[in-house]
Amino acid sequence: MSTQKTKVLVVDDEASITRMIKLNLEKTGDYEVWTENEGHRAVKAAREFRPDIIFLDVMMPDMQGDRIAEQLEEDAELKDIKRVFLTAIVTRDETADGGNKIGGNHFLAKPVNTEDIIRMIEKVL
Numbered sequence: 001m002s003t004q005k006t007k008v009l010v011v012d013d014e015a016s017i018t019r020m021i022k023l024n025l026e027k028t029g030d031y032e033v034w035t036e037n038e039g040h041r042a043v044k045a046a047r048e049f050r051p052d053i054i055f056l057d058v059m060m061p062d063m064q065g066d067r068i069a070e071q072l073e074e075d076a077e078l079k080d081i082k083r084v085f086l087t088a089i090v091t092r093d094e095t096a097d098g099g100n101k102i103g104g105n106h107f108l109a110k111p112v113n114t115e116d117i118i119r120m121i122e123k124v125l
Contacts (some may be wrong), residue, residue: 005032006121009051011042011068012086013060021055024114032122037099039063043071044124046078053121055108058087069105086110 008031010018018035025031036045039060046054054072058065065085072078085107106124108116 005030006053006125007031007049007051008033008121009036009042009046009049009054010034011039011054011060011065012057013037013062014057015040017057017086017112021112021114021117025117027081028118033093039065039068042068043075043078046072047075048079051081052125053082053084054083055086057118058085058089058107082106084108084124085121086112 007055008025009019010033012018012035015035015037018037022033022035025033030105034045034049034051036042039057040063042056042063044056051108056065056068065087069085072081072083083105085105087107088110106120
């Protein structure tokens with residue numbers, strides 16, 4: 001009897017970041033991970049993959065993370081998918097109180113590590 005893996009979509013323009021997150025999460029055996037390095041393809045990826053949670057970089061060259069979040073929010077089939085922003089704008093110290101929310105959305109400060117990501121997935125889902 002196989003248990004359903006948590007489906008995670010990671011959207012970040014830095015391929016090294018998405019690759020590291022994918023490898024580390026999938027190594028646990030609990031997650032199925034899709035990555036997307038182009039912001040404008042994030043909504044299409046979400047529609048195809050149907051993730052349980054999306055990690056979304058805030059600052060990307062082609063499309064900002066908040067704009068992608070707006071598009072997800074406007075889509076009846078995707079609006080309920082949990083989202084967590086990844087950002088280098090705030091520091092880990094600024095998020096140390098555990099609040100970790102910007103505009104009602106959870107976020108993690110970069111650089112992220114696997115433990116932070118798993119903790120956030122468990123908290124949000």
